[in-house]
Amino acid sequence: MKLVWQTLLLISTLLAQQSHAATTVQDVNAFTLDNGMKIMVLEDSSIPNANMYVFWRVGSRNEYPGITGLSHFFEHMMFNGAKKYGPKMFDQTMEAAGGSNNAYTTENITVYSNWFPTSAMETIFALEADRIEHLAIDQKMLDSEREVVSSERTTGLENSNFRAIWEEVKGAAFRAHPYSWSVIGHASDIENWRLDDLKQYHKTYYAPNNAVVVIAGDVKVADVKKLALQYFAPIPAQPKPRAIHTVEPEQKGERRVYLQKESVTTPNIMMAYHVPNTQHEDHYALDILNSILATGKSSRLYNALISEQQLASDIFTYLPETIDANLFYLYGVAAKDVSAQTLEKAMIAEINRIIKSGVTEKELQKVKNQKMVEFYRTMSTINGKADTIGSYEIYFGDYQKLFTAPQSYNQVTNADIQRVAKTYLIKANRTVGILSAQKDSNDADL
Amino acid sequence: MMRIFKTLALVSLIFTSVSSHGAYQLPSYEKLTLDNGLTLFLMEQHEVPLIDISIVTKVGAVNDAAQSGLANITVENLVLGTKSLTKARLDDQLDYIGASLFSSANLEFSQLGASFASKDQHQVLPLLSEMVLSPRFEQAEFDKFKKRYLLQLEQAKESPKSVINQYFNRLVFGENGYGSSVTGDHKSVNNITLSEVKNHHHAWYTPNNSAVVVVGDFDSKQMKSQLNALFGQWQKAPLPQQPTLQLATTPKHSKLLLVNKSDAIETTFLIGGKGIARNNPHSVGISVINTILGARFTSWLNDALRVNAGLTYGARSRFDAYSQAGNFYISTFTKTATTIEAVDLAIATYNKLWEQGIDEQTLASAKAYVKGQFPPKFETSSQLNALLVDMYGYGFDESYINTFEQQVNSLTPERTKALITKYFPKENLQFVLVGKADEIREKVTKYGQVTEVNIQDEQINIY
Numbered sequence: 001m002k003l004v005w006q007t008l009l010l011i012s013t014l015l016a017q018q019s020h021a022a023t024t025v026q027d028v029n030a031f032t033l034d035n036g037m038k039i040m041v042l043e044d045s046s047i048p049n050a051n052m053y054v055f056w057r058v059g060s061r062n063e064y065p066g067i068t069g070l071s072h073f074f075e076h077m078m079f080n081g082a083k084k085y086g087p088k089m090f091d092q093t094m095e096a097a098g099g100s101n102n103a104y105t106t107e108n109i110t111v112y113s114n115w116f117p118t119s120a121m122e123t124i125f126a127l128e129a130d131r132i133e134h135l136a137i138d139q140k141m142l143d144s145e146r147e148v149v150s151s152e153r154t155t156g157l158e159n160s161n162f163r164a165i166w167e168e169v170k171g172a173a174f175r176a177h178p179y180s181w182s183v184i185g186h187a188s189d190i191e192n193w194r195l196d197d198l199k200q201y202h203k204t205y206y207a208p209n210n211a212v213v214v215i216a217g218d219v220k221v222a223d224v225k226k227l228a229l230q231y232f233a234p235i236p237a238q239p240k241p242r243a244i245h246t247v248e249p250e251q252k253g254e255r256r257v258y259l260q261k262e263s264v265t266t267p268n269i270m271m272a273y274h275v276p277n278t279q280h281e282d283h284y285a286l287d288i289l290n291s292i293l294a295t296g297k298s299s300r301l302y303n304a305l306i307s308e309q310q311l312a313s314d315i316f317t318y319l320p321e322t323i324d325a326n327l328f329y330l331y332g333v334a335a336k337d338v339s340a341q342t343l344e345k346a347m348i349a350e351i352n353r354i355i356k357s358g359v360t361e362k363e364l365q366k367v368k369n370q371k372m373v374e375f376y377r378t379m380s381t382i383n384g385k386a387d388t389i390g391s392y393e394i395y396f397g398d399y400q401k402l403f404t405a406p407q408s409y410n411q412v413t414n415a416d417i418q419r420v421a422k423t424y425l426i427k428a429n430r431t432v433g434i435l436s437a438q439k440d441s442n443d444a445d446l
Numbered sequence: 447m448m449r450i451f452k453t454l455a456l457v458s459l460i461f462t463s464v465s466s467h468g469a470y471q472l473p474s475y476e477k478l479t480l481d482n483g484l485t486l487f488l489m490e491q492h493e494v495p496l497i498d499i500s501i502v503t504k505v506g507a508v509n510d511a512a513q514s515g516l517a518n519i520t521v522e523n524l525v526l527g528t529k530s531l532t533k534a535r536l537d538d539q540l541d542y543i544g545a546s547l548f549s550s551a552n553l554e555f556s557q558l559g560a561s562f563a564s565k566d567q568h569q570v571l572p573l574l575s576e577m578v579l580s581p582r583f584e585q586a587e588f589d590k591f592k593k594r595y596l597l598q599l600e601q602a603k604e605s606p607k608s609v610i611n612q613y614f615n616r617l618v619f620g621e622n623g624y625g626s627s628v629t630g631d632h633k634s635v636n637n638i639t640l641s642e643v644k645n646h647h648h649a650w651y652t653p654n655n656s657a658v659v660v661v662g663d664f665d666s667k668q669m670k671s672q673l674n675a676l677f678g679q680w681q682k683a684p685l686p687q688q689p690t691l692q693l694a695t696t697p698k699h700s701k702l703l704l705v706n707k708s709d710a711i712e713t714t715f716l717i718g719g720k721g722i723a724r725n726n727p728h729s730v731g732i733s734v735i736n737t738i739l740g741a742r743f744t745s746w747l748n749d750a751l752r753v754n755a756g757l758t759y760g761a762r763s764r765f766d767a768y769s770q771a772g773n774f775y776i777s778t779f780t781k782t783a784t785t786i787e788a789v790d791l792a793i794a795t796y797n798k799l800w801e802q803g804i805d806e807q808t809l810a811s812a813k814a815y816v817k818g819q820f821p822p823k824f825e826t827s828s829q830l831n832a833l834l835v836d837m838y839g840y841g842f843d844e845s846y847i848n849t850f851e852q853q854v855n856s857l858t859p860e861r862t863k864a865l866i867t868k869y870f871p872k873e874n875l876q877f878v879l880v881g882k883a884d885e886i887r888e889k890v891t892k893y894g895q896v897t898e899v900n901i902q903d904e905q906i907n908i909y
Binding site: 022046047048049088091092095096097098099100101115116117120143144145146147148149150151152154155157158159160161261262263264265266295296297298299303306307310313333335336362365366369370371372373374376377379380381382383 | 470493494495496533534537538540541542543544545561562563590593594596597598600601603604605606607608707708709710711712714742743744749752753754755756757758759779780781810811814815817818819821822824825826827901
């Protein structure tokens, strides 16, 4: 019996390995139009649909005081009418062709995604080309959209504790670099930016040489090339936008912020440490450290603070992909009757344990295993493929790095993890934010 | 091996034919029943080397009665260790291979499962089987779990969006049945003991009340023999008496539940009433109409409240359907000062379904939209797994999927009129508003009979 089982296992494992078609670097077909727009195509006929992701190299890092939030606002305005397709027609035309869309803005980029049955591909090209080249920014649409974005800002703050404290922490951690403000921007800027600000923004940043386009799905590379030449190639290139030269001065002592919100149940703590950008050699070690700290119930922070000491009810870490040096976040929500101070101390103790003793080989291997499964999960949808390929092109400088990522993770050693923890996760480099229902005032202090 | 051959004789192979015009069809899968009554669903998908597996048991919050939250707490405790593995060792083993474990209950069924690399099939399946058949149920872990769970109940009240649907179900369906709370409240949960959890598990988790759903990169023949070895000995048992579900009656007047959140900076609200059951034969047509009303960007509600009026970031409508009934609601949010304006506009826009009706052009656009957006809903193993779980849990079949395109195509403006009249609640709408009560209390009385509660309140008496 045993022998039969083993044989069956072996055969099925071999079959399984042969039968699925994992995406490889050769499956991505990349080309650049004369106007500088880079396009990547991935054929995948698993469903009769395709997508188009347009990545623009513009985000809140390209803003300055007075126009904070403009990148995100602009994302909204891109749906409000151009030359061929006037107000409301972008969405009406796309939906009537069976397509849908969305968009998102981050500190670094603005991404527009279109999802459609392959039969609608030419319509999608026509719609994108029209708004890229001929966006018509109308004062009436601007005023109405201002209200929409104010509502988006409000609903985020109403429903998310993370959003509320995040704004405060970023503001303290950065005093020079534009990562200082939230992507949605300051309320008073949302209320006051002008038509001219938007026009200037479009001209500067929405040039084909500032975009990366990814198309994945049931398409043929030749068809995509033909449509790209017809619709995108005629859009003129613009001068390269001025580089963001501001470098955040080195932080030399802990900074602290406090935010009171009545409906908060137990204190929330956000700790943010300055770290280098995604293309820096320490990125992979930091990313593995990020997982060792808080991915899964066996992770350092979850196990120690939730399972063992029961000081936290929720815990996570976040290392954003980023163009400029940014922050590594730790977030904890206190357990019932646990003070912010107690939780903060316990979180720091776990960091210090890694600085002092490093991590185990088993933890390192665990994260590498997890990364592999995550990779397969991402590549199981055409949207996962398109979004990841585009993100790698922007953040790592080359989409091909997506396919060498497993090797890059494999090269990280225990010593690397300990070194990055020791280098970056230290007090002087930290901003701590506390969100609590308790008022930050006490007459006895005076 | 004998048992497997016997089981194979009972296999009912389900092949779906590809229709001539290439409309989307659910990939073929196998459904079979083991000797002990356990149902298996097996669907091979080889695009990526992953497997998604769920073990579903037909017991949910509708069965909780006075022990509100019990079904949910039971399934959450199944993943806290097995007879042979402590919680810490179980977590270690699954994390090490990058497997993600999930467990949850809803109104009608409970499920636990995992998503993992196909090479780890022989490691993960025995663990899942142990969690369901011989959970650890250790007092210390239960106590820790309960303490954190109680806090999470409080934390949910920090966000109107995370609690508003429960209020609405309570308003539409009453205190029991589909008005039950999946999570339970502080008082009911505080009273639940580990022995009650054990009893619940013993009574409801039987093979004749459960299914194992597997989708992904595996070999069916070999998967069947492994499942048979792991679950074949699970003992069949009679089920406890099922409660008769109290279904919503047509309301005699409009009611409005005003939930005060004193630091609210906006009002979050739902408006609606009774909806449809999962197996409603007209659900495809109804969903096309709802797409026009509130389920795409250019929908009437989003166009009116967001695009034209700038009152909100988004307005939508949806049907939540359960096995025997369901609800329908419009949902949106707006800053406190524009609450009445937004509610009025939502109602006026909704009334266009009757006053204006749906014209040919709008219908054609919606048809193209729902058809174009359909295939990506069933692209991955985990999406297909969720669909098969719903089919078992809510008792509907794949005809919904396989006739989708044909049903969409056959819809006419006349037909939409009949469906609107029959299935969209028009009279005596029900309202839930979560916001700063002091600033809106006086003005909302025009919508219906008002009951005001505080978001922190446990007991809600709606008159």
